[in-house]
Amino acid sequence: MIRLIGPGGAGKSTIGALLAERLNVPFIDLDRHLAGRVGDISEYINRHGYDAYARENVEAYCSLFLGEIRLDVLALSSGFMTYARDIHLEYGRIRRELEESARTFVLLPSLDCEMCVAETVRRQIARPFGRSPEREEAVIRARFEIYMSLPMRKVETMRPVAAIVDEIVEVSTFDSV
Numbered sequence: 001m002i003r004l005i006g007p008g009g010a011g012k013s014t015i016g017a018l019l020a021e022r023l024n025v026p027f028i029d030l031d032r033h034l035a036g037r038v039g040d041i042s043e044y045i046n047r048h049g050y051d052a053y054a055r056e057n058v059e060a061y062c063s064l065f066l067g068e069i070r071l072d073v074l075a076l077s078s079g080f081m082t083y084a085r086d087i088h089l090e091y092g093r094i095r096r097e098l099e100e101s102a103r104t105f106v107l108l109p110s111l112d113c114e115m116c117v118a119e120t121v122r123r124q125i126a127r128p129f130g131r132s133p134e135r136e137e138a139v140i141r142a143r144f145e146i147y148m149s150l151p152m153r154k155v156e157t158m159r160p161v162a163a164i165v166d167e168i169v170e171v172s173t174f175d176s177v
Contacts, residue, residue, distance in 0.1 A: 002172060003098060004075045006107035006147060007116075007140050009123030011157040011164070012075035015107065019165050020073040028074045034060040051087060054079070058088040078139075082146050103172050104152045107164075111154055113144050119158060 002019065004012040013029050020027035031041060034057055038044045045053045057077050064074070076098075085092055098104045109119035117140050124136040148154070153171065157164055 010107040
């Protein structure tokens with residue numbers, strides 16, 4: 001399984017869908033999977049709080065592995081790697097697996113903080129979520145160092161999507177699940 005991590009607007013869904021198409025495997029967007037379980041994610045967070053959302057997100061991730069394990073492309077929620085370690089009983093194990101897998105990639109518009117912030121904000125406010133630039137800037141600034149400190153390959157996404165897909169395919173090996 002190839003897993004894509006990164007902030008909102010990094011290109012996880014776009015790149016993930018094209019990568020899955022190229023590899024002829026299913027693409028799963030964890031946010032969409034979770035929305036199928038709980039409904040509108042923003043409403044869920046407003047009603048139950050962020051920690052409940054994080055726990056439910058980990059549950060949604062775990063539910064993907066109840067069936068036969070297969071090679072898929074999975075885009076994780078933007079905050080998935082930022083949760084408190086004790087948010088869920090399985091979270092520590094899941095984080096270790098993600099961190100140790102050669103098929104987990106951190107997608108960022110740029111490895112330069114200021115460029116990453118500017119591009120993330122630009123992409124996020126262009127989406128139909130009604131988010132403010134100030135909120136988006138605060139989120140990416142709070143998470144940038146977390147993403148950069150993750151021990152996975154970083155992939156810059158301010159370039160043609162086809163080149164990004166080529167890079168991920170080239171460095172991924174598929175001899176074990």
